[in-house]
Every structure is written in structure tokens, then in C-alpha cells.
Amino acid sequence: MELYINQYSYISPKHTHPTVTTAGEGLTPLYRAIGIDYPKFFKMDNLAKLGFLAAELLLQQNKRNLNTRKDIATICFNRSSSLDTDRLYQTTINPENNYPSPSLFVYTLPNILTAEIAIRNKFTGETSTYITPSLNPETIVRTVRQTLNNTNGNTAITGWTEYADDTHEAFMMLINKQHNSNTTTPFTPEQVNKLIIHLRKQTNNK
Amino acid sequence: MIIWAGDNIISALGLTSEANYKAVKAGTSGIALHNATSIAEPFQASLINREQLDDTFNQHFHSHTNTYTTLEKAAILSAHTAATTANIDISSPDALFILSTTKGNIHLLDTPDQTYDPRKLHLWHTAQLIAKHFNNTNEPITISNACISGLCAQITAIRELSDGRYTTAVVIGIDLLSRFIISGFQSLKALSPKPCQPFDDNRSGLNLGEAAATIIYRKTTQPPNTHITLVNGSITNDANHISGPSRTAEGSYAALTNILQQTNHNNIAFINAHGTATPYNDRMEAIAITRAKLNNTPVNSLKGNFGHTLGAAGILESIISTHALTDNTILPTHNFTRGENEYPLNIPTKTQHSTEPYCIKMMSGFGGCNAALLFKKNTHNGTIH
Numbered sequence: 001m002e003l004y005i006n007q008y009s010y011i012s013p014k015h016t017h018p019t020v021t022t023a024g025e026g027l028t029p030l031y032r033a034i035g036i037d038y039p040k041f042f043k044m045d046n047l048a049k050l051g052f053l054a055a056e057l058l059l060q061q062n063k064r065n066l067n068t069r070k071d072i073a074t075i076c077f078n079r080s081s082s083l084d085t086d087r088l089y090q091t092t093i094n095p096e097n098n099y100p101s102p103s104l105f106v107y108t109l110p111n112i113l114t115a116e117i118a119i120r121n122k123f124t125g126e127t128s129t130y131i132t133p134s135l136n137p138e139t140i141v142r143t144v145r146q147t148l149n150n151t152n153g154n155t156a157i158t159g160w161t162e163y164a165d166d167t168h169e170a171f172m173m174l175i176n177k178q179h180n181s182n183t184t185t186p187f188t189p190e191q192v193n194k195l196i197i198h199l200r201k202q203t204n205n206k
Numbered sequence: 207m208i209i210w211a212g213d214n215i216i217s218a219l220g221l222t223s224e225a226n227y228k229a230v231k232a233g234t235s236g237i238a239l240h241n242a243t244s245i246a247e248p249f250q251a252s253l254i255n256r257e258q259l260d261d262t263f264n265q266h267f268h269s270h271t272n273t274y275t276t277l278e279k280a281a282i283l284s285a286h287t288a289a290t291t292a293n294i295d296i297s298s299p300d301a302l303f304i305l306s307t308t309k310g311n312i313h314l315l316d317t318p319d320q321t322y323d324p325r326k327l328h329l330w331h332t333a334q335l336i337a338k339h340f341n342n343t344n345e346p347i348t349i350s351n352a353c354i355s356g357l358c359a360q361i362t363a364i365r366e367l368s369d370g371r372y373t374t375a376v377v378i379g380i381d382l383l384s385r386f387i388i389s390g391f392q393s394l395k396a397l398s399p400k401p402c403q404p405f406d407d408n409r410s411g412l413n414l415g416e417a418a419a420t421i422i423y424r425k426t427t428q429p430p431n432t433h434i435t436l437v438n439g440s441i442t443n444d445a446n447h448i449s450g451p452s453r454t455a456e457g458s459y460a461a462l463t464n465i466l467q468q469t470n471h472n473n474i475a476f477i478n479a480h481g482t483a484t485p486y487n488d489r490m491e492a493i494a495i496t497r498a499k500l501n502n503t504p505v506n507s508l509k510g511n512f513g514h515t516l517g518a519a520g521i522l523e524s525i526i527s528t529h530a531l532t533d534n535t536i537l538p539t540h541n542f543t544r545g546e547n548e549y550p551l552n553i554p555t556k557t558q559h560s561t562e563p564y565c566i567k568m569m570s571g572f573g574g575c576n577a578a579l580l581f582k583k584n585t586h587n588g589t590i591h
Contacts, residue, residue, distance in 0.1 A: 074443070079328070079330065080328065081310075081328070081329050081350055083327060083328075086309075086312060086315060086327075086386075087315065089386070089390070090315045090316065090386065093316075093385060093386065093389045095244070098246065098389075100389040100390060100392065100393035101393065102390070102393040102394045102395075105389075105390035105393055105394065106394075106448060106449045106572060108309070108386075108390065109308060109350070109352045109572055109573060110350050111350060111351045111352050111571075111572075111573040111575060112352075112448050112572065112573050114443070114573060114575075115443065115445075115448050115572075115573035115574050115575070116448065118443040118444075118445040118574065119445050119446065119447070119448070119574070121445075122445050123443065123445055124442060124443050124444070124445045124456065124457060124460065125442065125443065126441040126442065126443070127351070127441070127443040127573065127574075127575050128349070128351055128358060128441065129349070129350050129351055130347065130348060130349055130350075131328070131329040131330045131333075131348040131349075131350055132330055132345075132348070133328075133330045133331075133334075136345075139345075142369070146362075146365040146366070146368075146369060147365075149365075150361075150365055150368075151440075
């Protein structure tokens, strides 16, 4: 089965792809710059905000083409799970401040990020979250390929969404069985690796 | 072909699958009222006996005792017991470890002594540590998909084995309870002050539980005369709400229809539901089962025996269910007396006999995720090849 990378997006503190001019650093200015109206964004934790925005950047040009959404899979990978929000939730249950926050507790699950993307785009296919020590192109390609193979799916939104220690990185790809007219980039570990090296270099040059 | 080759359960009801299955069949529950000074209210839960776990672990692996957390010990002991019972070498380069957990060593965030290795908070690290214990050097897979993790991990195991890189998959599910998890469910007002009553009209919420459970899947050309296979699996999303189940059970219904495309409903012995005993979950599942026209098929839930064991639940409940399937038995639902009028289901209150070859395991979780698995009991007379 041939698979193609038909679109990709990237977010780090210094760089986004496609390029977006923001009024300030961080995820909220990026949300405002993208120009969408989705108040639920403000209820999300940092990890979900990051993944949500990466998916918005990814799908902006493709929204209208994704009309067979039933079989669209959303598969995310990261290193630190929801640890950023876990630490925040922990502060709400310390003995001196024992008011556990139910809205925060829900976000102590890393897969809520895939749910936010699925809800926003009405993707009812498989949603999965894998925790890996680092961004591993081979693991990503193998997992997505297996998922589409076994579900007879055509399309997957996949990538890396890491929010930890006051830094963040999201790299998302739109994977299809068919390539679109603009690109014929095959979905292989080599191509994914090339893309991520290129994107990280652009970040470091800023 | 890929077959179910071995399993183990460590829970309040025992340290082997057999002990756990026998206890459930005898109508035993591990749920009891617990008090912890750090937790505001007493809570009903099914807890692993720490002393018994430590003793058994030390008997097997003396040299490592001080370096592992209780969670790591439980997972290692479970994988070890599953492998030795089934006589499978899981240190082999042909073996892949797959970990299903929601929170791993999250209790460490709450310890006053913060000198632990910070990597221990990472789920991938827990998986690596377990694999390394068995001298297995393959990069393990870690899945964290809320309550359905244990079913996703089994689907991943089948996909990996079909892909051909490995011949053995060791699928481990684990979560232990800590103030972090208990306070969270208390804050959501999801916990019942009484032992939980899945699908009962009087149900008032869930009980939490602890378990480590392992299933070993294996590629073989010579399966034993009687063996279990995972025939079909499906994962779907409601795309509706991050914590509330769909009112129309859209995703759960889709998962059920996906796995049943080639199977006659009359051949299904029973459905082991998620059955958490929260008003919303059980209602949603009843709608899904009714929409899939399975409302005459016997349904049960194991939450009254084990509580909700989170990342271990999908593994643990699949093990008990396939043992029941092999035993030609439909287990009753602990503490169930009378169901809802609106979506009536067939929920046995006593153990029943069935020789039908299939059973369904279904679950749903936070993040609107749903999963369903179809298991088959295969019996050959050994003469036909």
C-alpha cells in the first residue's frame, strides 16, 4: 500500500509551518493569528492546545476535501504523556490546597488531545496515543501504516505533540492513500526524518 | 496463525488467572471500604495486597527488590507468571512488549522524597524497565488511551504480529491507585459510596480497582486443540465530548458493527461490557447494544468483582471472559438485581451454560474513545489438518 504525506505542519516556540505572524509568543497569540473562532480552545490544557493548533494549521487548506471523515484516524505520539498537566493537577490536591480540579483531572490523560482534534473535525475513526522516548519516524510510519491497513482507512492525521518543561514541539502530517496534485512525497521513515530535520533546523536558525 | 498463548492476573482476588477466575465464578468481590489519611473520604476499592505481592516478588527475584516501584514489581511479576505458565521465552529477540497504562508511576509526584529517578514518571520508561528486566532489548510499545488502553494494546499486538517482525507479543496492563487518581474520580463525583452495581437501576457510580494483567499472543503453525483467537477488533471515536459519552452511543455502536460483519449474533455466548456502574456509561452501552440488535445476547460486567482497573481493565476483563468462554460459562454481574426499563438487556444474575464459540469485549473511555474485540474459542479434534 502506497501512502503519501500530503500536508504537514509544525509548531515550536520559535517557528511554525506554515509561517504565521503572531502578536507575541505562545499558543494563545498563535490561536488568534490563525483567525478561528473556537471558544473551547481556552478550556484546553497546553498539550491539547498545541495538538489542536497543529491540526488546524495542517487542515486549513484541506478542510473541504476531507468529506469522508468516518475513516480518518487520529494517531499521536509523544514523550511526556500529560505530565505537564499532571504536575498542575497535583498542586490542586496538596494538603494545604486540597481542592482537586475535575476540569484539570480530565486532561491528565494524553489521549484527550486526540479527542479535541476528533471533536473539532468530526473524525470518528480510530484515535490512539502512543508514548515513545523520542520522535521516531520509523515507529510513526509503521503504526500509521498498520492502522490504515487494518481498518481499510484512507486517511490519517498523525504526528508528534510534546509539551513539557516549558517548551513544546508539534509536527503533524496528513497521510493519504492517494497523493494530491501538489506533492508526491511518499510516507516513509526517510522522508519523515528529512522533514523533521529541516523543520528543526529552521527553528534553530531563528 | 496468531493465538492466545498465555495470561496472568494479579489483583485483590489472587496472583494467578486461575485464582481470579475461580473467585469470580464463586461470586467473590475484591471491593472493600478503605481509609487513607491523605484522602478526604473513605472509598470503596479493590486493592492488590502489597505484602503478598512483595513476598511473591522477592521469592522470584531477590536481587532487584529495592530498585522497583510497586507498579513495576506487579507488572514484572504478572509478565513472568504468564510466560512461565505458558512456557514461553519472552527474553527472545522475537518477543515484543506492549504496555497499557493510563498513569504509570504517577504516585511519585505525591511523595515527599523527590530523589527518585525522574524518568520513572515517564510511561515509556516503565515499559523499557519491564522489558529490560527480562533482558529483552526490543523497543517496547506504550499505549495510553484512557480506559480502552487494554483493548487497543491487544489490537496493536495482533497488528505487529501480522506484520511479521515478531512472533510473540507480551501485552501488559497496569495501573495502581494513589491520591492522584482517587481524588480525581472523587472530584468528578464518579465514585459510588457503596459497592458498585453495574447496569442496575439503582447504580450510583463506579469503584476503582488495582490490577496487573498480561496476555501473551503468539504466531504458531501448531495451535493446541483448544485455543482462543482475537478475531476482530475496532477502535472508534464519538467526536462528541471529551468526558461525556455520546447520547446515541455512536462510536460504541460503530465498534460493535465493525467487529460483527461476518458473525452470526446467535453464535455469541456473551458480551462483557465496560459496565462501570456510572449512570451515563451503562446507559450508553445499553443503547449501543440495543442499536446493534444484541439486546437478547447475555451481557455482563466484572466491575463488581474488580472495580475499574483503568489501564489494566481491558487486559484483565479479556482474560476472565476468555476463561469463561473456554469453560462454557456465562458469568453473572456482581451486585446486579434489576435493570433499567428503557433499554432492557439480558443480564444474567446466575452462572449460565453456553457452548457458543464467540464473546465480545467492549469498552469506552474519556476522550470519546470506544473499542470492541471479538474473541473465538477454537476446538479441533486434532485429526484434521
